[in-house]
Amino acid sequence: MADLTESTAREVTFRGGGFQPGHRRGVGLAVFVVLILLAEWGTRSGFISPLTLPRPSDVLLTFQELYQSRMLFKHLVPSVTRLAIGALIGASLGVGIGVLIGLFSLVRAGLVPLVAAIFPIPKIALLPLFVIWFGIDEASKYALIAFGTFTPTVVATYAAVDNVDRVLIRMGQSFGLGWWSIVSKIVVPGAMPGILSGLRISLTIAIILLVAAEMLGAEYGIGAYILQAGSLYDLERLFAGVVILSLLGVAVSAAVAAVERRVLNWRV
Amino acid sequence: MDLKLSSVSHYYGETQVLRDITLDIPSGQIVCIVGPSGCGKSTLLRMLGGLERPTTGRVLQLGDAPENCLNPLTYIFQDFALLPWRTVRGNVGLVLEDHGLSKAERAAIIDDVLARTKLTDFADALPKQLSGGMKQRVAIARALAVNPAVMLMDEPLSALDSQTRELLMDDLVALWTRQPFTAVYVTHNLAEAVRLGHKIVVLSRRPGELREVVSLDMPLAERRHGDPVLEAQQQHLWSLMRDEAAAADAELING
Numbered sequence: 001m002a003d004l005t006e007s008t009a010r011e012v013t014f015r016g017g018g019f020q021p022g023h024r025r026g027v028g029l030a031v032f033v034v035l036i037l038l039a040e041w042g043t044r045s046g047f048i049s050p051l052t053l054p055r056p057s058d059v060l061l062t063f064q065e066l067y068q069s070r071m072l073f074k075h076l077v078p079s080v081t082r083l084a085i086g087a088l089i090g091a092s093l094g095v096g097i098g099v100l101i102g103l104f105s106l107v108r109a110g111l112v113p114l115v116a117a118i119f120p121i122p123k124i125a126l127l128p129l130f131v132i133w134f135g136i137d138e139a140s141k142y143a144l145i146a147f148g149t150f151t152p153t154v155v156a157t158y159a160a161v162d163n164v165d166r167v168l169i170r171m172g173q174s175f176g177l178g179w180w181s182i183v184s185k186i187v188v189p190g191a192m193p194g195i196l197s198g199l200r201i202s203l204t205i206a207i208i209l210l211v212a213a214e215m216l217g218a219e220y221g222i223g224a225y226i227l228q229a230g231s232l233y234d235l236e237r238l239f240a241g242v243v244i245l246s247l248l249g250v251a252v253s254a255a256v257a258a259v260e261r262r263v264l265n266w267r268v
Numbered sequence: 269m270d271l272k273l274s275s276v277s278h279y280y281g282e283t284q285v286l287r288d289i290t291l292d293i294p295s296g297q298i299v300c301i302v303g304p305s306g307c308g309k310s311t312l313l314r315m316l317g318g319l320e321r322p323t324t325g326r327v328l329q330l331g332d333a334p335e336n337c338l339n340p341l342t343y344i345f346q347d348f349a350l351l352p353w354r355t356v357r358g359n360v361g362l363v364l365e366d367h368g369l370s371k372a373e374r375a376a377i378i379d380d381v382l383a384r385t386k387l388t389d390f391a392d393a394l395p396k397q398l399s400g401g402m403k404q405r406v407a408i409a410r411a412l413a414v415n416p417a418v419m420l421m422d423e424p425l426s427a428l429d430s431q432t433r434e435l436l437m438d439d440l441v442a443l444w445t446r447q448p449f450t451a452v453y454v455t456h457n458l459a460e461a462v463r464l465g466h467k468i469v470v471l472s473r474r475p476g477e478l479r480e481v482v483s484l485d486m487p488l489a490e491r492r493h494g495d496p497v498l499e500a501q502q503q504h505l506w507s508l509m510r511d512e513a514a515a516a517d518a519e520l521i522n523g
Contacts, residue, residue, distance in 0.1 A: 171349035174317055175363040175414065176339050185362060189353045266353040268396045 054235040059243065062236040076244070079210060079221045082138065083248075086145025086213075087206040094150045094202065095195060098157020099188065108158070115154050123148040124212045131216070141213040148209040149202045156198020157191065164190035193267065196260050203252045207245060222248075269331045269340065269417040269450070270295050271316060276325035277475075278311060284475035285311055286322070291469060291478065293418065295331075296448045298488075300461040303471030304509060304516035309454045310422055312476070316452055317341045317420045333417040338367050342416035346423040348403040350395045350410075356382070357391040360410045377413050384443065385409040401432035405439065412443075419451040425460060434493065437463050441488045458505050462498045463491050470508050473516040480508055 036056045042048035043055040066072045100107045101115075123144055130147075134140040164187050172182040214223025222244050229237035271293040278286040285308040293299050293316075301309050314320040315327050318341060333340035350359050357378055364374045382388045385405045395403055404424060411419055425433045437460065443449070455461055461468050468482040484501060491498055 165349075167345060167347060167349045168351060170319065171343070171345060172362075174319060174339075174341075174343040175410075176366065177363070178366050181366050185365075186351065189351070192353075266394050266396065268352075 054239050058236045059239045062240045063243065066240060075220050075222055075225045078218070079214065079223070082141050082145060082213065082221070083206055083210050086142045086210070087149050087203055089142060090146035090149030090206070091153050091199060091202060093146070094153025095157050098154045098195075099161055099183070099191070101154065101158040102161025102191070103183065103187070115151055119151045119155070123209055127212065127216055136217045141218070144213045145206050145209045149206045152202040152205060153198055156201070157195050160191035160194025160198070161187060163194060193264055196256060196264070200253060200256050203256065204249060207249055207252065211245065269329060269333050271418055271452075272328040272330055273312070273316070274326045274328060276312075276315065276322045276327065278308065278315070279323045287475040287477045289325070289476070289478055293450065293452055295417070295450045297466040298444065298451045298453055298464050300453045300455060300465030300468045301471065302455060302458060302461050302468060302505065302509065303476060304473045304513040305456065306474050306516055306519070307471045308474065308476035309471060313420050313422050313452060313454050316418070317343055334415070337415045337417050339363065339414035340417040342411045342414055342419055344404075344407050344411050344419060344421045344424045346426050348407045348427070350403055350406055352395050355392050355394055356387055356398075356406050359395070359406055360413050363410055363414050381409040381412045384412060385439070399432070400428045401436055404428065404436060408440075408443075417450060419449055421451055421453045423455055424453075426455070426457065433460070440464060441491070445489050458502045461505065462501050463493075464488065468505065470505060473512045473519075
C-alpha cells in the first residue's frame with residue numbers, strides 16, 4: 001500500500017466543463033460593432049477600395065437621407081404588408097395541413113410525396129407562372145411568399161405532431177375526451193415547440209422571397225429599392241437596403257422568441 | 269359495478285401473450301396482478317379499460333356504473349401522463365371539460381380532489397415544478413375527479429424512488445379507507461402487492477396463464493412495512509414466481 005498522506009494528495013482533475021450553452025449578453029452586438037469598425041477603418045485608410053465595399057458611415061448617411069425624405073416608410077410599409085400577408089397565408093395553411101398529415105394516414109400517404117416534390121423547387125423560378133395565375137399585382141407576390149413559407153412549415157408541423165407523446169394521447173382517450181379535445185388540448189400544444197422552430201426557418205425564407213417577388217413589377221418595396229440600387233451600382237443604397245432586410249430578419253427572430261417564451265413557458 | 273374476464277386469450281401476431289384467463293374483479297376491492305416481465309399484465313389492463321380487444325374471450329361489465337360517475341374505467345399511468353403545459357388544476361380540469369359541467373361544478377370537484385390528495389397548495393404549479401411523487405398524486409387526483417367505478421393502475425409507483433413509494437402507498441391506503449374504491453393494480457413489486465391487494469393474481473410467464481389467486485384478509489389500514497404475515501405471503505408469491513421470472517429473463521425478446 002502506498003503512503004497515503006496529505007503530501008501525496010492531488011486534486012482530482014476537473015473535466016466536466018463546457019457543453020452548457022448559457023446566456024452571454026451583448027456579445028452578438030459586439031461582433032457587429034467590431035466588423036463595422038473594421039470596415040470603416042479599412043475604407044478610410046484605403047486598405048479596402050471604395051469599389052469593393054462602401055464606407056459604413058456613408059451607408060448610414062444614405063439611410064438617414066432615406067428616412068428624412070420619408071422614402072423609408074414608402075418602401076418599408078408595402079414590404080412588411082406583403083411579408084405579413086404572404087407569411088400568414090403560407091404558415092397557417094402549412095400548420096393546418098401539417099396537423100392533418102400528422103393525424104390521418106390517408107392524408108399522409110397522399111400529401112407527403114407531393115410536399116417532397118415541391119419542396120426543392122426554387123419558388124423564384126415559378127414567379128412567371130404566379131404572374132399568369134394571379135396577375136402582376138400584389139396577389140402574385142402574396143402567393144410566392146405563401147408558397148415558399150408553406151412547405152417548410154408543413155414538414156416541421158407534421159414532424160412535430162409525430163413527436164407528441166403517445167402516452168398523453170392514450171391518456172386523453174382513456175378519460176373519454178372527444179376527438180376535437182384531444183387534437184386541440186393535447187396534440188397541437190404538444191407540437192407547438194416543433195411548429196415554432198419551423199416558423200423561424202420559414203419566416204426567414206419568406207424574407208428572401210419577399211425580395212425576389214419585389215424584383216418583378218413593384219414600384220415600392222425594399223426589394224425594388226435594392227434592385228434599383230444594384231442596377232446603378234450604387235453600393236451605399238444597396239447596403240442600406242440589405243441592412244433593412246437584416247434588421248427585418250432580426251425582428252422576426254425576436255418576435256418568434258417572444259412568442260416561444262410566452263407559449264412554451266412550461267418547457268423544462 | 270364488477271368486472272369479469274371470461275376465458276380471455278390474446279395474440280400479438282403469432283405470439284400468444286395471454287392464455288385462457290378467467291377472473292372476477294369484485295367492487296370495493298383492490299386486485300393486484302403480478303407476474304414476470306412480458307407476461308401480459310399490462311395488456312390485460314388495457315383490455316379491462318377498453319383500449320385493446322382480446323383475440324378470444326370476453327371482457328364483461330356486471331351491473332351499471334354509479335350515476336355520478338363520469339368515466340367508469342379510469343387509468344393511472346406509470347409515467348403520470350400529465351400535460352406539461354397545464355397547471356395541476358388545469359390537468360385535473362382537463363378530464364372534466366367534455367362532460368357538460370358548469371364552471372362552478374368543475375371548480376368544486378377540482379377543489380375537492382386536490383384537498384383529498386393534499387395538493388391544494390400546489391394548484392397553480394406546472395408539472396415541471398413537481399417531484400415524481402407529487403406528479404403521481406396529481407394523476408391520482410385526476411383519476412378521482414371523474415369518480416371512477418374501477419381504477420386501472422399500471423405500475424403507478426414504479427417510476428418513483430422507494431421512500432416516495434412508501435408515502436404514496438400510505439396515501440392510497442388512506443384514500444381507500446375513507447372511501448373504498450375498486451382497483452386493478454398491475455405491478456412487478458411484490459411488496460406493493462401484499463400491502464395493497466385484497467386479492468393477488470399471479471400470472472405465469474408468456475403466454476400468461478393464471479397460476480394462483482391469493483386472498484389477503486388483513487385490513488389494508490393494519491398492514492405495515494415488514495409485517496411478518498405479509499412477509500410470509502411475499503415469500504410465498506416469490507417462490508411461485510422465481511423460476512418463471514428467471515426463465516422469462518433469459519428469453520430473447522420476440523424470440
